[in-house]
Amino acid sequence: MQATSHSLSISIDFDTIRAAHERIRAYIHRTPVMTSSRLDEASGASLFFKCENFQKIGAFKARGATNAVLALDGTTARRGVATHSSGNHGTAVARAAKLRGIPAHLVMPSNSAKVKIRAVESYGAHVVFCEPTEKAREEKCAEVIEKTGATLLHSFQNENVMAGQGTAAMELLEDVPDLDLVMCPVGGGGLLSGTAVAAKSMQPKIKVIAAEPENVDDAAQSFRAGKRIVTKKKFTIADGLRTNVGEPNFAIIQRYVDDIVTVSEEAIISAMRTIWETIKIIVEPSAAVPYAAIQEGKINISGKRVGIILTGGNVDLDALPWSCSRDR
């Protein structure tokens, strides 16, 4: 993969995040910040939820992908873009490519959910199927790039993607400037690196804490060890967070992030349900991970003003984690 070979040279600063916001603002939603007196009471703090579940394509990934596609020069753009993602990043790249009128090649595992394939195809993207392994995805993607000349848009090891993701925290702090703490989940670290740079640049005393499912706690392990640790993929219901943290992302995380806490699967499901029932909004499991850390008492936020990025709202309503249970 192109991005990995010189990935340590990838970095961002607040200027690149501001430039990203200028570039994408006409093509994304400025999502609202919601509050809940009941959740404030339950947590003993003031919580500010940045609703990226209302974002275009239903997730913050629209920010990074749009920035990366719009930042390409004309000649490069015309050759198209490619990525391997069966999740929100794939849909976001497909949408951004359609906006710019360029081809998008999406490498997706052959066992992808039909609804995800349809979402990508609805934006006119070219879907290329591969075996459902990491290796097969990367090889197939390299093959497509070789054949078409398309540019790889990695879902987190990419400066423009990272900078784009940082615009969510930037908007949050513009709307609620006096936060003590900002929280987001961590998977590959695209959102977390962008969030940390934006938050610490705008408000140097702010704390940035990420939350991660304990089943896939490579980022927390890496953070404690002071070096990047790669773990085997395990199951978590927070499917957006199964990936290992990227090298350039971890470099930024080490420098700017104050802590990474882990949460159980049960806590994620419980937090997701609490958000649905209390705020009356749909969030996906990954989005509930930071609030799970609060609800599980993993961090002390008593009396604090806490911004939480609700990352997305794409869920399969036929397969909810509490479906078919009538025994509460």
Add this chain to the structure above:
Amino acid sequence: MQATSHSLSISIDFDTIRAAHERIRAYIHRTPVMTSSRLDEASGASLFFKCENFQKIGAFKARGATNAVLALDGTTARRGVATHSSGNHGTAVARAAKLRGIPAHLVMPSNSAKVKIRAVESYGAHVVFCEPTEKAREEKCAEVIEKTGATLLHSFQNENVMAGQGTAAMELLEDVPDLDLVMCPVGGGGLLSGTAVAAKSMQPKIKVIAAEPENVDDAAQSFRAGKRIVTKKKFTIADGLRTNVGEPNFAIIQRYVDDIVTVSEEAIISAMRTIWETIKIIVEPSAAVPYAAIQEGKINISGKRVGIILTGGNVDLDALPWSCSRDR
């Protein structure tokens, strides 16, 4: 019941709605208006969703109940308030009474869902159980009133309740002044009467169209017949709309409402799911009834600017209408 005996003298005008708004604005949310480019595309119109699912207690009912409780004079208020409702109005009365520091007596059927009983009790209301029939509810409520001197707050045959409910449409038209049409569901007609008076007062050329489940189509039948027709209660998943339209409400509906359309149960479930998946918000079945009429093609809104009041978001996540179905 007190309210029924002289119910035809009950009416409202725009001044009473404005006064209601002044009275309650500090105690309710000014709920946001949401839009969706996907639903606009699907309907060929511009849709503006007034999100009363985000309202205090999760439904517009907070408006009318708060207005009715705050409008009582001091002596009357101290004797307390009473109502018979197992739904959102009951919770709204309990909350409003707590705000004012007066007793609330809630007559609820003995088979009420525990979560609803807990919600009411969490506001310190006094719950009185009765047999699950309309007659038993009214008798028990009369008995409580006789004993305590509490004031009956009927859930729709009450001027202050009607005026309070009208404040949702008032805010909607303040935020989006140039609507061609405003839609809401109809059950007892508290919301519809308030909505119609607010909308036609603020914008005389606007159309007001209500939607009703075809299983409980007494309001639509009454509207066509030009006189109030009472039907037997039947099942509808839109449980907030099972009641017959009230006399004073129907008088206003006859005068100001342009049409009442009916929708199937399947259309309600489909519309509810569409709103969850597309706007990423939780709405209860009753709230989905107007959009069901649009999705089912029951009204022609091509090219129009349409305001839709999403009435509430209180659902049992363990009993979703599409739960346990994996065969889509």
